Amino acid sequence: MSNFLPGSDQMSLNVLAVCGSLRQKSTNKGLMRYAVANAPQGMQIVVADLSEVPFYNADITVKPATVVTLLQQFAAADALLLVCPEYNYSMAPALKNALDWASREPDNALLSGKPAAIMGAAGGMGSSRAQHHLRQSAVFLNLHILNQPEVFANAFSASFDGDGNLVDAAIQEKIRKQLAALQAWHRQLKG
Secondary structure, eight states, X not given: OOEEOTXXXXXXXXXXXXXXXXXXXXXXXXXXXXXXXXXXXXXXXXXXXXXXXXXXXXXXXXXXXXXHHHHXXXXXXXXXXXXXXXXXXXXXXXXXXXXXXXHTSGGXXXXXXXXXXXXXXXXXXXXXXXXXXXXXXXXXXTOEEOOSSOEEEETTSTTBOTTSOBOOHHHHHHHHHHHHHHHHHHHHHHO
């Protein structure tokens, strides 16, 4: 559902950023904030708020307003930016829960075929194990994950300030390259 930019022959790419960390000063939210502020021309990044989204439960027959909003955001997105913290060698429950809610829509229409990029911050290996698990789930969800460039950051390094903001120039460059690659990946997949 790409939109043309006014006065341009360039398409506008609507990206939904979904961060698995709920903490405001998290380094993963810092990665996401940097991406939002540095999106390339022709890309708009909207941030999903997962703080009040309940765990998926098939017994919930009337979706809460927070879930309705989240599903509307998935529907409006041309592509996804999945910001993946690592909890106990796997992805954070909030991120998995958001994908679970979206996947339950008829025919997986909110996720199937969409391009997506993954980035994350964690200790040691910078969320690489969690990103691997997310890629496994993406196979079933039929998300088309961008393979490269990968963005991993050590959350406990000088790459972030005390508020979780990204200050490392090398990681900032990787994010800008990843966003440009996501734009190109969307064009390639959608023709």
